[in-house]
Amino acid sequence: MTKQTSVINVNNVTVKYQSFMAVKEVSFSIKPGDFVALIGANGSGKTTLVKALMGLLSVSNGKIQKSESLTIGYLPQHTHSAERNFPATVEEVVGMGLLGKKQFPKRLNRDDMAEIGRVLDYLDICDLRKKRIGALSGGQQQRVFLARALVSDPQLLILDEPTSALDESMREQFFAIMKRLNAKGVTIILVTHDIATAGEYVSRVMYMDQSLIFDDTFDAFCENQQLSPFVHTHPLKHGKDERRDAS
Amino acid sequence: MSWFELLIEAFSYGFMQRAFIVGIAVAVSSSMIGAFLVLKKYSMVGHGLSHVAFAAIAIGLVLNQSPLLVTAPVVVLVSIFILHINERAKIHGDAAIGLTAAFSMALGTTLASISGGFNVDLFSYLFGSILTIQRIDVILSVILSIIVVIVVVLYYNDFVSMTYDESFSRVTGVKTRRLNTVLAILTGLTVVVGIRAIGTVLISALIIFPTITALQFSRGFKATIMLAVIVSVVTVISGLIGSFFLDLPSGSAIVLLNGIIFMVVFIVNVIIRR
Numbered sequence: 001m002t003k004q005t006s007v008i009n010v011n012n013v014t015v016k017y018q019s020f021m022a023v024k025e026v027s028f029s030i031k032p033g034d035f036v037a038l039i040g041a042n043g044s045g046k047t048t049l050v051k052a053l054m055g056l057l058s059v060s061n062g063k064i065q066k067s068e069s070l071t072i073g074y075l076p077q078h079t080h081s082a083e084r085n086f087p088a089t090v091e092e093v094v095g096m097g098l099l100g101k102k103q104f105p106k107r108l109n110r111d112d113m114a115e116i117g118r119v120l121d122y123l124d125i126c127d128l129r130k131k132r133i134g135a136l137s138g139g140q141q142q143r144v145f146l147a148r149a150l151v152s153d154p155q156l157l158i159l160d161e162p163t164s165a166l167d168e169s170m171r172e173q174f175f176a177i178m179k180r181l182n183a184k185g186v187t188i189i190l191v192t193h194d195i196a197t198a199g200e201y202v203s204r205v206m207y208m209d210q211s212l213i214f215d216d217t218f219d220a221f222c223e224n225q226q227l228s229p230f231v232h233t234h235p236l237k238h239g240k241d242e243r244r245d246a247s
Numbered sequence: 248m249s250w251f252e253l254l255i256e257a258f259s260y261g262f263m264q265r266a267f268i269v270g271i272a273v274a275v276s277s278s279m280i281g282a283f284l285v286l287k288k289y290s291m292v293g294h295g296l297s298h299v300a301f302a303a304i305a306i307g308l309v310l311n312q313s314p315l316l317v318t319a320p321v322v323v324l325v326s327i328f329i330l331h332i333n334e335r336a337k338i339h340g341d342a343a344i345g346l347t348a349a350f351s352m353a354l355g356t357t358l359a360s361i362s363g364g365f366n367v368d369l370f371s372y373l374f375g376s377i378l379t380i381q382r383i384d385v386i387l388s389v390i391l392s393i394i395v396v397i398v399v400v401l402y403y404n405d406f407v408s409m410t411y412d413e414s415f416s417r418v419t420g421v422k423t424r425r426l427n428t429v430l431a432i433l434t435g436l437t438v439v440v441g442i443r444a445i446g447t448v449l450i451s452a453l454i455i456f457p458t459i460t461a462l463q464f465s466r467g468f469k470a471t472i473m474l475a476v477i478v479s480v481v482t483v484i485s486g487l488i489g490s491f492f493l494d495l496p497s498g499s500a501i502v503l504l505n506g507i508i509f510m511v512v513f514i515v516n517v518i519i520r521r
């Protein structure tokens with residue numbers, strides 16, 4: 001293992017909820033500049049795995065190594081906290097993404113405000129800046145959470161189903177943005193059910209079902225016969241209606 | 248006499264001066280932490296802790312100890328327990344609050360009946376009696392509110408981020424466990440100190456009302472928390488003055504006022520939005 005050069009090194013990791021094994025003996029390493037699509041059926045352990053990567057869940061076995069200075073931008077799957085009545089503006093929510101960079105007492109200054117403005121502009125949601133987060137639609141909120149993940153210019157982006165609420169054109173736009181960021185050297189782990197769209201952008205597909213079953217390029221994934229049950233219900237092989245079911 | 252001279256007269260009493268200082272101090276700290284508690288869906292924690300305080304006071308009275316001495320550590324410990332419980336055990340916060348409240352109430356009333364029933368002393372703790380406020384309460388409440396203000400101001404962004412999205416804030420390096428414990432301690436202490444001014448039964452109202460009134464204006468976080476503090480301080484001041492002239496329990500007057508203000512704001516809001 002080339003420990004120094006990898007962003008994250010995962011060695012034989014098992015994650016349990018009580019006695020239930022959600023992630024089983026997974027090993028892989030993420031290299032700088034990787035653009036990974038992490039896929040698998042509902043309940044296959046994707047969210048559990050990325051939470052463990054970020055230290056939100058502790059592993060019951062194995063080891064996760066990452067550099068001390070690694071900065072992570074995270075977009076959670078269920079933004080249940082996006083409660084309708086929460087008194088925060090879009091600007092305040094995106095500002096939360098900058099706190100990781102700040103020293104005590106964490107205050108946002110004019111530069112930070114400009115940074116927030118830039119990322120909102122980048123994602124084409126400048127007009128939402130002063131709106132209350134709860135007053136936005138699901139897709140608008142998802143863009144705001146993406147902004148919150150991006151605003152600190154992290155080295156690694158971990159996005160848990162960031163496109164689930166986006167419309168078709170926004171989805172394409174999202175992947176274009178990811179491609180641009182990836183070209184600039186940002187490492188990306190993208191949890192998605194929309195491998196049909198993601199496939200052409202990512203450099204690597206990881207398919208898991210409790211354990212890691214497949215880890216290679218998208219082309220190799222499409223040709224893989226062993227994964228036929230999954231590839232069969234794979235959106236690429238079917239019409240648009242199924243694609244909607246899959247996401 | 249004009250109303251102004253009446254006010255001057257009211258303030259010439261030492262107990263009124265003490266009540267004002269304690270009242271404002273409690274108003275500031277309860278509304279500041281209230282904003283976070285309400286939005287974390289821990290609105291009822293003040294309610295639960297006030298029941299715990301009731302039991303602790305009963306224990307203090309039975310043991311002939313200064314109630315504050317018994318109440319403070321017990322309430323703070325239970326507060327930490329409640330705010331951390333759903334991290335590990337399969338108990339929701341509201342259930343934890345419900346069961347501690349019920350258990351404490353049962354314990355408190357049992358002790359009270361064993362030791363000869365409710366006396367005047369206990370009643371004053373329940374509903375607040377500004378006449379019983381001592382100099383030590385003044386000092387404690389002022390120190391407490393200063394601590395609350397300093398902690399909230401220094402960790403403001405961390406608190407907001409944690410309240411909004413705990414997982415995300417942990418990823419950005421916010422020490423959420425530690426902050427939760429700090430919040431729990433401040434909540435416990437606020438409840439204990441608040442008992443003097445507005446009583447165990449009613450302190451929970453000062454944690455909830457100002458925040459939900461402020462939330463009606465649907466602004467950003469900073470505006471909401473500042474508005475809550477203003478509502479809280481104004482209602483406590485007017486409630487105390489009202490209770491002085493109308494000879495009402497101070498806690499009841501303050502909470503009634505909060506309820507009225509909330510309803511007015513709510514109704515005006517509904518009318519405006521139509």
Ligand SMILES: Nc1ncnc2c1ncn2[C@@H]1O[C@H](COP(=O)(O)OP(=O)(O)OP(=O)(O)O)[C@@H](O)[C@H]1O
Pocket residue numbers: 017020022040041042043044045046047048049077
């Ligand atoms: N907090 C929890 N406590 C107990 N079990 C859990 C918990 N969270 C997830 N699980 C279980 O762990 C397994 C993996 O869940 P996880 O959320 O990681 O799946 P996922 O691959 O992200 O699914 P989805 O595509 O639906 O988001 C599931 O079987 C789920 O029931």
Ligand SMILES: [Mg+2]
Pocket residue numbers: 046047048077160
């Ligand atoms: Mg998931």
